[in-house]
Amino acid sequence: MKSQEKYIPAEIEGKWYEKWEERGFFHSEPDDREPYTIVIPPPNVTGILHMGHILNNTLQDVLVRRARMMGRNACWVPGTDHASIATEAKVVAKLAEQGIAKSDLSREEFLEKAWEWKEEHGGIILRQLRKLGASCDWERTKFTMDAAMSESVIKVFVDLYNKGLIYRGVRMVNWDPAALTALSDEEVIHRETQGKLYYLRYKISGEFPSCGGVAAGTADGVVGNDYVVVATTRPETILGDVAVCVNPNDPRYEALRGKRVIVPLVGRSVPVIEDDYVDMEFGTGALKITPAHDVNDYVLGEKFGLETIDIFNDDGTVNDRVGLYVGGDRFAVREQIVKDLQSAGLVEKIEDYTNKVGYSERTGAAIEPKLSMQWFVKMEGLARPALENVMNDTIRFVPAKYKNTYNHWMSNIKDWCISRQLWWGQRIPAYGVVMSWPKPRKRRCNSPAKSAATRRCNSPTCGRTRMFSTHGFHRGCGLSRFSTASAIPITGT
Numbered sequence: 346m347k348s349q350e351k352y353i354p355a356e357i358e359g360k361w362y363e364k365w366e367e368r369g370f371f372h373s374e375p376d377d378r379e380p381y382t383i384v385i386p387p388p389n390v391t392g393i394l395h396m397g398h399i400l401n402n403t404l405q406d407v408l409v410r411r412a413r414m415m416g417r418n419a420c421w422v423p424g425t426d427h428a429s430i431a432t433e434a435k436v437v438a439k440l441a442e443q444g445i446a447k448s449d450l451s452r453e454e455f456l457e458k459a460w461e462w463k464e465e466h467g468g469i470i471l472r473q474l475r476k477l478g479a480s481c482d483w484e485r486t487k488f489t490m491d492a493a494m495s496e497s498v499i500k501v502f503v504d505l506y507n508k509g510l511i512y513r514g515v516r517m518v519n520w521d522p523a524a525l526t527a528l529s530d531e532e533v534i535h536r537e538t539q540g541k542l543y544y545l546r547y548k549i550s551g552e553f554p555s556c557g558g559v560a561a562g563t564a565d566g567v568v569g570n571d572y573v574v575v576a577t578t579r580p581e582t583i584l585g586d587v588a589v590c591v592n593p594n595d596p597r598y599e600a601l602r603g604k605r606v607i608v609p610l611v612g613r614s615v616p617v618i619e620d621d622y623v624d625m626e627f628g629t630g631a632l633k634i635t636p637a638h639d640v641n642d643y644v645l646g647e648k649f650g651l652e653t654i655d656i657f658n659d660d661g662t663v664n665d666r667v668g669l670y671v672g673g674d675r676f677a678v679r680e681q682i683v684k685d686l687q688s689a690g691l692v693e694k695i696e697d698y699t700n701k702v703g704y705s706e707r708t709g710a711a712i713e714p715k716l717s718m719q720w721f722v723k724m725e726g727l728a729r730p731a732l733e734n735v736m737n738d739t740i741r742f743v744p745a746k747y748k749n750t751y752n753h754w755m756s757n758i759k760d761w762c763i764s765r766q767l768w769w770g771q772r773i774p775a776y777g778v779v780m781s782w783p784k785p786r787k788r789r790c791n792s793p794a795k796s797a798a799t800r801r802c803n804s805p806t807c808g809r810t811r812m813f814s815t816h817g818f819h820r821g822c823g824l825s826r827f828s829t830a831s832a833i834p835i836t837g838t
Contacts (some may be wrong), residue, residue, distance in 0.1 A: 361476070362478060374419035381412035381419045385481065387489060389428035390467040392437055398470075399477065406479050413480075421480060424487035425470060427463075429770035430524045430532075430707040436462050436769065451766050456490060459769045463488075466819050485530040489770065498771045510723045511763075513775070517640045520715035522661030522675075523708040526766040527719050533703040534640050542628065542698035543580045543683065547589060547606040550614050573598075573606055573617075574693045576628025578700060579638075579681040580686065583608055584667045585654040586615060588634040589643060593619040595630050609691040610682065611667060618649050638714050643667045653716065661713060718762040720773060728755045815824045 365371065375812045384403050387396055405421065413417040433755065436459045437447050447455060467488075487494060505511045549571055575589060586608045591598040600618045608615055615634075622645065623632050636646030637655040646653060647768040656666055663670045663678055670678045686692045703712035732755040734740050735748060764773060 352617045358478065359476075362475060365760055366475075366483065372482050372484055373418055376418055378416065378418035381409070382422065383409055383420075384422045385424060387426040387487075388470050389431055390425040390463060390470070390488070391428050391431040392465040392470050394470055394473045394477070402474060402477065406477075409480055417802070420482050420485070421482060422485050422487065423471065423474065423481035425467065425488070427490045427770060429486065429765050429767045430528075430705075431520070431527065432459060432463065433767050433769040434524060434708065435466075455768050459604055495771060499774045501610075502774055505722065510727070511720060512723065513718065513720050514719050515716055516721065516760075516762070517643045517714055518717050518719055519703065519705075520659070520713045520717065521705040521708055521710055522657075522659065522713055523710035524705065524767070525659050525761050527715075527717055527764060528705060528707075528712070529762050532706045532785060534706050535701045535703050537699055538702040540578055540698050540700060540702075542576050542578055542696045543686075544574050544576050544629065544693035544695070545580065545583070545609055545633075545686060546693055547575055547609060547633075549601070550605040566655040573601065573631055574629045575631045575633045577633055579679070579699060580682050581663075581670075581675055582638050582656065583633065583636045583682070584611060584663065584669060585635040585637050586611070586613065586633050587636060587646065587651045587654060588618050588649065590618045590620055590623050590632045590634050590703070591630060592623040592625045594619060595625045597630065597795045609686055610669065610689065618645070620645060620648070620682075637716055640714055643714075643716070655716060657713060657715070661710075681785050687837045719762050720775075721760040721762055724758045728758050774780070 385405065386401065388394070394402075409419045425480060425587060436455070438456060440447065440450075450458070471486065475483075502511065518529065519533050520526075521528050573589065577583070589606050591601065598617075598619075602619070604617050605614050606617060607613070618634070622641065623630065634642045634645055634651065636643045636651055636653045638657070643653075645651070654666055656663055657675060658664045661675045663673050663675065665671045670681065673681065683692065683695075691836040703708065732752065735742070735751055735755075742751065
């Protein structure tokens with residue numbers, strides 16, 4: 346038999362891999378041998394392999410094959426992740442091609458379409474792993490929304506909740522206006538973006554004395570005697586401004602203490618506050634405070650008891666909270682509001698400016714900081730032992746330089762937002778109760794004391810003094826001690 350002069354992978358690798366799989370060479374069953382198990386970091390069911398997958402999976406394959414050759418009972422468990430945001434986006438897009446909107450479907454109908462899409466398109470990445478020669482135990486393939494996986498999620502959720510490690514609350518989150526969901530910090534990609542720094546004039550309310558030698562016509566602080574210049578990269582958010590903050594150590598603003606300024610175009614009178622947080626070197630050293638749309642502003646708002654004005658709808662358009670630019674996209678409003686500010690003589694100057702902007706890893710949309718009721722995992726206690734065991738070299742990184750990167754990440758980790766406003770994904774096992782109050786049955790109280798009792802109705806919406814029998818509510822307000830209840834989910838996945 347003549348040997349081939351050239352190695353042609355397509356003629357050889359597929360044939361031999363098929364034989365290895367047929368003969369169960371990669372399958373593992375528990376026995377007396379020393380176990381060696383790797384669970385593959387599940388790639389997204391929507392995805393295809395990229396170079397990162399190939400490197401990572403090749404290293405895993407090397408380790409698993411070495412363990413087999415050493416006589417260990419090696420098991421490499423494959424699987425895929427349901428990829429909530431990416432999968433839902435693809436399903437919504439496919440439905441749109443058929444003239445169907447997500448809002449036209451019930452949750453159950455949408456999930457049926459999502460499972461159909463998953464079965465049709467979800468196996469590509471596993472077939473690619475086979476092409477790589479990955480020695481996975483394919484009989485143990487898992488999908489993160491399999492019934493057994495869902496049961497495990499519920500079990501862990503309840504366990505962490507009972508331990509006080511999961512909580513629900515209003516926090517500043519990363520909001521994706523395209524996917525209409527909150528994201529975790531790890532799902533946000535920050536990259537340098539070329540933008541503008543807008544210097545806006547906020548008129549000073551009331552009489553104002555000389556401001557300590559700041560020359561008129563400059564952008565170094567207060568200009569003249571009737572306005573202060575504030576620099577911002579997001580002029581559209583002036584709709585939600587509730588204060589202007591300066592550094593108490595900044596001599597340029599001593600005369601502004603206790604004063605109020607007028608938000609441009611909006612006409613809202615807001616206080617001038619002082620805090621060391623303000624960087625005197627950035628812009629003019631005067632910072633506009635919009636607690637609903639910036640995490641640092643939110644902290645200052647909590648500290649000073651400021652109002653929170655959320656100006657955006659979930660899709661990134663302006664809501665009717667202020668009554669200006671209603672329905673406009675946030676970026677279109679930015680362009681229009683700058684034109685209107687210029688027409689009103691309220692723009693001091695505009696400079697080119699490069700800053701880091703967060704973008705959704707899944708949709709590419711610019712992230713909107715948003716106050717939202719979500720579910721979180723407390724990370725401090727969970728992160729501590731994970732960090733300690735790396736820093737004392739119980740766990741070692743290869744290469745070792747990533748030890749410092751890990752230290753920085755874990756030392757600065759924040760509580761993890763785990764809820765998503767999506768239908769495709771693990772459903773949070775938390776439910777609210779809706780109460781309905783039917784009219785009480787007509788009946789006569791046989792007790793003279795009770796039938797003659799006169800007191801105030803217990804209904805918070807009534808409060809009238811009437812005759813009662815036993816249940817504490819009179820018939821006129823429609824409430825009784827009898828009720829029916831139905832369970833509804835508190836939030837999405």
